Amino acid sequence: MAASVAAGVPLLAAAPAGAAPSGAADLLHIGTWGVGQVYALRFDPVRATMTPVGPVAQASSNWVVAHPTKAVLYVAGSEPGGIIRVFRIDDASGALQQFGEIETESTPAGGLSYMGVDVRSRTLLAADFPAGTAVSVPIGRDGGLGAVASRVQDTGSGPHPRQQGPHAHHVITDPSGRFALVADFGADRVFVYRFDRATRALSAGPGTYATAPGSGPRRLAFHPSGRTVYLLNELTADIQALHWNHEDGVLTHLQSLATDAPGHTGTTSAAELAVSRDGRFLYTSNRGENTLVVFSADRRTGLLALVQRIPCAGLIPWSFSLHPGGRWLFVANQASDTVNLFSVDPWSGQLTDTGASVPVPKPDCITFSRR
Numbered sequence: 173m174a175a176s177v178a179a180g181v182p183l184l185a186a187a188p189a190g191a192a193p194s195g196a197a198d199l200l201h202i203g204t205w206g207v208g209q210v211y212a213l214r215f216d217p218v219r220a221t222m223t224p225v226g227p228v229a230q231a232s233s234n235w236v237v238a239h240p241t242k243a244v245l246y247v248a249g250s251e252p253g254g255i256i257r258v259f260r261i262d263d264a265s266g267a268l269q270q271f272g273e274i275e276t277e278s279t280p281a282g283g284l285s286y287m288g289v290d291v292r293s294r295t296l297l298a299a300d301f302p303a304g305t306a307v308s309v310p311i312g313r314d315g316g317l318g319a320v321a322s323r324v325q326d327t328g329s330g331p332h333p334r335q336q337g338p339h340a341h342h343v344i345t346d347p348s349g350r351f352a353l354v355a356d357f358g359a360d361r362v363f364v365y366r367f368d369r370a371t372r373a374l375s376a377g378p379g380t381y382a383t384a385p386g387s388g389p390r391r392l393a394f395h396p397s398g399r400t401v402y403l404l405n406e407l408t409a410d411i412q413a414l415h416w417n418h419e420d421g422v423l424t425h426l427q428s429l430a431t432d433a434p435g436h437t438g439t440t441s442a443a444e445l446a447v448s449r450d451g452r453f454l455y456t457s458n459r460g461e462n463t464l465v466v467f468s469a470d471r472r473t474g475l476l477a478l479v480q481r482i483p484c485a486g487l488i489p490w491s492f493s494l495h496p497g498g499r500w501l502f503v504a505n506q507a508s509d510t511v512n513l514f515s516v517d518p519w520s521g522q523l524t525d526t527g528a529s530v531p532v533p534k535p536d537c538i539t540f541s542r543r
Contacts, residue, residue, distance in 0.1 A: 203233035212266035244315030248284035293369035304338030328359030400474030453521035504535035
């Protein structure tokens with residue numbers, strides 16, 4: 173492993189000594205919480221080795237997401253105004269060059285907590301935590317961003333001190349592309365909005381799904397079947413399976429399971445959620461226990477069963493990302509300043525800590541650049 177790269181090192185203009193040559197390894201970009209930089213690393217999926225590239229941009233990076241086909245990275249900031257910066261990626265070095273920037277909010281509030289791409293409509297969707305809004309932004313042919321196409325405002329609050337108003341935490345489109353679902357941490361709701369792929373516009377929808385007061389909805393994920401949605405609640409650290417009616421946009425509760433171990437005491441906080449590409453397994457992170465929790469998913473019913481609970485190899489697993497090939501999982505352990513690598517058994521779904529890690533200050537999210 174290469175030595176740790178200090179936060180104050182100048183941004184890279186070329187590949188450092190020891191870095192993998194272009195095309196020899198996957199390129200990952202990593203957001204950092206409160207550090208004001210974007211980091212990069214190389215991953216060789218054959219040798220299961222990670223090589224730090226270091227800081228590649230000076231930018232507030234609450235969330236980063238790569239364009240699905242172009243060498244473009246979107247970086248969401250914590251500043252008022254809901255800033256999104258657009259960077260070109262140098263595949264050879266991992267370095268970033270900014271070529272665009274937009275504000276998604278016209279009020280002093282703002283601080284984006286998530287971004288995702290609806291590929292079919294070429295739309296960037298973003299959730300703004302302080303403002304309690306979700307926005308849609310058109311993506312141009314060069315990967316650049318146009319003006320905000322639409323904005324929807326959540327409403328409501330919850331009993332927890334952090335729930336004084338709506339706090340949109342996550343936004344995804346359903347498989348049909350007719351709806352967008354917003355997990356709102358502050359309102360204890362999943363808001364279902366209409367989405368028009370032709371105009372890229374979000375608008376008033378059929379209603380909401382209410383969680384238990386004080387649960388703090390954080391993440392959503394669809395099963396590949398399109399019939400089941402999984403909801404991860406941050407404050408109660410439970411995972412819910414919900415039936416999705418794609419005709420009328422209605423969510424119905426099927427099942428709730430804890431991600432905490434039996435007898436857990438102390439802080440309760442769940443963070444990240446992902447479904448395997450084949451839909452057989454679901455992965456979550458638990459920040460209260462510093463664990464990764466794996467569930468199996470019934471292909472017919474979508475119901476979950478516990479498979480594994482394993483230490484995350486660090487502290488505060490803020491998020492994680494499954495490698496596109498499905499055999500690796502990268503964990504952003506925010507409080508221990510590391511990105512840790514786990515292997516994924518495709519048959520059992522179980523995770524194994526490889527022992528490999530790279531130093532990154534306060535990592536909060538991980539994205540894979542195009543190949």
